[in-house]
Amino acid sequence: GEDVEQSLFLSVREGDSSVINCTYTDSSSTYLYWYKQEPGAGLQLLTYIFSNMDMKQDQRLTVLLNKKDKHLSLRIADTQTGDSAIYFCAENNFNKFYFGSGTKLNVKP
Amino acid sequence: NAGVTQTPKFRILKIGQSMTLQCTQDMNHNYMYWYRQDPGMGLKLIYYSVGAGITDKGEVPNGYNVSRSTTEDFPLRLELAAPSQTSVYFCASSSPSLGQEAFFGQGTRLTVV
Numbered sequence A: 001g002e003d004v005e006q007s008l009f010l011s012v013r014e015g016d017s018s019v020i021n022c023t024y025t026d027s028s029s030t031y032l033y034w035y036k037q038e039p040g041a042g043l044q045l046l047t048y049i050f051s052n053m054d055m056k057q058d059q060r061l062t063v064l065l066n067k068k069d070k071h072l073s074l075r076i077a078d079t080q081t082g083d084s085a086i087y088f089c090a091e092n093n094f095n096k097f098y099f100g101s102g103t104k105l106n107v108k109p
Numbered sequence B: 001n002a003g004v005t006q007t008p009k010f011r012i013l014k015i016g017q018s019m020t021l022q023c024t025q026d027m028n029h030n031y032m033y034w035y036r037q038d039p040g041m042g043l044k045l046i047y048y049s050v051g052a053g054i055t056d057k058g059e060v061p062n063g064y065n066v067s068r069s070t071t072e073d074f075p076l077r078l079e080l081a082a083p084s085q086t087s088v089y090f091c092a093s094s095s096p097s098l099g100q101e102a103f104f105g106q107g108t109r110l111t112v113v
Helices: none
Strands: A004-006 A009-013 A018-024 A031-037 A043-050 A055-058 A061-066 A071-076 A085-093 A096-099 A103-108 B004-007 B010-013 B019-025 B031-037 B043-051 B054-057 B064-066 B076-078 B087-094 B108-112
Touching: A004 A085, A009 A018, A018 A085, A018 A103, A031 A061, A031 A071, A043 A055, A043 A061, A043 A071, A071 A085, A096 B031, A096 B043, B004 B087, B019 B031, B019 B087, B019 B108, B043 B064
Parallel strands: A009 A103, B010 B108
Antiparallel strands: A004 A018, A018 A071, A031 A043, A031 A085, A055 A061, A061 A071, A085 A096, A085 A103, B004 B019, B019 B076, B031 B043, B031 B087, B043 B054, B064 B076, B087 B108
């Protein structure tokens, strides 16, 4: 399978920005994704970026893509306690999705 | 808006027993997937299907079987349950539209004792 790597934990204070990083191996991936998983629930799509873009902004979320370094990041502005969850990055390679191990974001009040 | 529905939500199996995890979607998606999620790990692809009658192995297919007789349903079968199959199982579906978002079910938590 493909190799998608993420750091396991991130802790921030409420109101700060959070930056979650991801590296992937397959440069032919068409789309790259960020999913959010809350406790006991399935994964929900937060945002995605097409591989020919280098940035996408969606309200408090900013996705940066560096294709040369195969690096994807998710910035959450003004992080809230409700943003506490596990965040997965994923790539789509020939209609199969490959996920990282997830980054657990802890937001302290 | 049902989306992707998985049953059961929880199950405890004894070693050697068999069971089928059910998955159905009402979005007319061609692609369907089964993943397992182990603690602290990402999702590993077990099997996937690109349409009715077509299935293929993912990264970790050993110990599992699937079938896809209809567009809506994609059951996952465990024939001889082993403790290593204790995990949370997620079914997902997608279509080759813009963005190709994968929609996930709520998961089945399986414990093999």
